[in-house]
Amino acid sequence: MERDQALLAGSADVDATGTGVQPATTARLALDEEHPVRSRVDDTTTGALRILALPTDVAPMNNADCRAAVAAAVDRAEVQKELGGAVNAVRRSELWPRGLAGGPEDSDRGPDLDAARASLEACGQPDGFSTVLAVADTPTSVEVAEGLSGQLAAVGIKAEVRPLSATSFYATDVGDPGNVVANGFGLILATWSADLPTPASFLTPLVDGRSIRAVGNTNYARLDDPAINGLVDAARTAADPAAWREVLDAVEATSAYVPLAETRVQLVAGQRLRNGVVMQPYSGYDLATAGVR
Numbered sequence: 001m002e003r004d005q006a007l008l009a010g011s012a013d014v015d016a017t018g019t020g021v022q023p024a025t026t027a028r029l030a031l032d033e034e035h036p037v038r039s040r041v042d043d044t045t046t047g048a049l050r051i052l053a054l055p056t057d058v059a060p061m062n063n064a065d066c067r068a069a070v071a072a073a074v075d076r077a078e079v080q081k082e083l084g085g086a087v088n089a090v091r092r093s094e095l096w097p098r099g100l101a102g103g104p105e106d107s108d109r110g111p112d113l114d115a116a117r118a119s120l121e122a123c124g125q126p127d128g129f130s131t132v133l134a135v136a137d138t139p140t141s142v143e144v145a146e147g148l149s150g151q152l153a154a155v156g157i158k159a160e161v162r163p164l165s166a167t168s169f170y171a172t173d174v175g176d177p178g179n180v181v182a183n184g185f186g187l188i189l190a191t192w193s194a195d196l197p198t199p200a201s202f203l204t205p206l207v208d209g210r211s212i213r214a215v216g217n218t219n220y221a222r223l224d225d226p227a228i229n230g231l232v233d234a235a236r237t238a239a240d241p242a243a244w245r246e247v248l249d250a251v252e253a254t255s256a257y258v259p260l261a262e263t264r265v266q267l268v269a270g271q272r273l274r275n276g277v278v279m280q281p282y283s284g285y286d287l288a289t290a291g292v293r
Contacts, residue, residue: 046265047097047197050079050089052148052258053188053220057177061131061186065123067255070187072116073155074148076108079260082144089261095206095248098262100197102241104248116155128156131186134174137163144260145189159187175216188220191263199244200236207251208232221256228254 052074060066076091083089096103120126135145142163149159162185164173174180174188194202205211209224228250235243251257 046193046263047099047202048191048193048263049092049095049097050083050144050189050191050260050262051095051220052260053174053190054256054258055177055180055185055188055220055222056224056254056256057222058131058181058184058186060123060125060129063123064255065119066125066129069116069119069123069125069155070152070157071255071258072112072119073152073157074258074260075111075151076260077110078147078151079144082147083140083261086264088264090264092259092262095203095251095257095259096199097194097197097202100199100202102199102244104245111151113155120155120157128158130158130160132184133159133161133187133189134169134180134183134185135161135163135189136166136169138166141189148187148189171216174220175218176214177212177217177222178214180222190220192218199241199247203244203247203251204232206257207247221254223251223254223256225250225254 052070054061054067054070056062056067061070076093080086080089080091090098091108092098092106093109094104094106098106117126120128133145133149135141142161145161145163149161152159162183169175170190172179174185174190180188192202192206194205205218206221207219207223207228209219209222209226209229211217212219212222212224228247231243231247231250235247
């Protein structure tokens, strides 16, 4: 809160951390439409996308209809609440960060339990099935995982939430494909952000089968579809960035990833800050071009 007060009062020029103001400050500004600081607020998302990955080599997630049942049962509005509401998260139905150019309009899909039950029938599991939901052992992530488990239970999918050490989660727990299979992790709750603000940087590590590795694997769903790999190759050489939309459409058809929500922040610029341009790769303002006066 001290950082927030310094920005509001003008004794600080910029928040170099890029973490944004606290929820209490956001709520205060939202209540007062005449607050002079509102003109200095940059409302943005970070590119960090919460996703549910469904490993395609772990039964029954090796069946596309079983994956589709999970995808149809998810309630993103509830996930958003568990992440602190609209102040902290923006619902996402597309595997594409909000700030990344060229993406599809987000349809903000809600749960469709009838479609989920139909998919369970199609995959030969009309009464549902049991699986394990792996999650990093942090309070917010576990809360989201518990909420998702409750949502899936409505259609008979029993997801055991298994919290794993946050320090080893991405490197060796879900980052090791062999460990995922051995432990039957049919669902993985992860957060993904790209190194660069490009479709190639965001999608390729998640969906290209040639990116799968034994340690620190980021293709959490273990997608290794020759057709998708070919679309990735075509998109890399295409002059039109829209080629990545074809990759996205093909991945969505597999139901191997269920996008949930993107982290939202509100940055407050100091009174003296000029040319304060928010750059997602810098997680905040571009300090090389900003100035004060």
